Amino acid sequence: MTKQRIGLIRVLTTADEKLLNLHGELVMQYFPCFDVVSRCIPDQPEGIHDAETERIAVPKVLALAQEMEREGMDAVIVSCAGDPAVEEASRSLRIPVIGAGRAAASAALVTGLPVGVLGITKVVPEAMSRILGKNLAADAVPEGVESTLDLMKPEGIQALVAAGRFLAGRGARMLVLACTGMSTIGAAGILREKTGIPVIDPVRAQAAAAWTVLG
């Protein structure tokens, strides 16, 4: 059977092939029926970390998505919980466009349980917050964590677990991770073990969403 081809967009600029392919490799490991090609946007070595860096990224993500459609991809995944340009790309492309944030929030909606959103930005990404609606019980950022690099230190993991427990204490019966960088450090597994509640991983969610939509 021919594999379905997916274009995966990384929103940080890197020449490091291993870093570039991190999320795509996970998606193919989860769903061997996919052949994933990863590319990154130009001139943003620090990725997207505030409103301004998101604003300048949008046309770059859109251009990359359009290029991927022209090359015959079956779907595009924007591998960032902020879903930059996902709405624009969805309107302009004929193939399905999947954003990590929407995929994770939608997956959480399935159970109808109150959700805690755990990210590394002060504000819950707009699309996630809109999709979750009244199911969004609370949100939190691990204390002292400003990037996924911080999460890799022992005190970062401690802060992550503390934030997860804080959210469970605020009534969350499920956690959703609002940062795809958390997928590569196995944050979902750690949080599931320490809090005892289900945790949605955004790279896993975007992979499953692509698989469901492509049929």
Next chain:
Amino acid sequence: MTKQRIGLIRVLTTADEKLLNLHGELVMQYFPCFDVVSRCIPDQPEGIHDAETERIAVPKVLALAQEMEREGMDAVIVSCAGDPAVEEASRSLRIPVIGAGRAAASAALVTGLPVGVLGITKVVPEAMSRILGKNLAADAVPEGVESTLDLMKPEGIQALVAAGRFLAGRGARMLVLACTGMSTIGAAGILREKTGIPVIDPVRAQAAAAWTVLG
């Protein structure tokens, strides 16, 4: 690795093992990491087909879900697009409860595209309609089709395709099937081919939802 155990609830009473296990077999085929046990509710040989048959099914589905939790299942799937008792079970159980309707509607939400809902009941199931919100562009029932048995006849397939085309004409850029019986006859594949737009299959969606939530 130990397989995760899923209890799958069929909302029609049957002693036919093959019919009973149809959806569970699909779920395990999609995700070999799952061990699915299928059971059906008692005394409803014609399943759920109107408000009254849904009303009497709710306590039965809930009791079966509670029994499955006591037996150590990791999650429960209610394999019916009407999501009977899913809300009640979700509130009362500690393990995740997944309904086919919510799973399919949530999966469609990921792309943000206008959705056409294609089922065999006049009204779009409440949870699906609530989740889709303004993304619900239109809904339709194949003409002359009152059960999945009708869908298996040549004129049933014709009516199915006509309904899909009608929805695409009403602005739907994605179809969601609101009947798990459509999964077993391969309706999604037929509609995808004939309409050229993505089609969400509810059994596929519930399998992916369980896989995402269980992590």
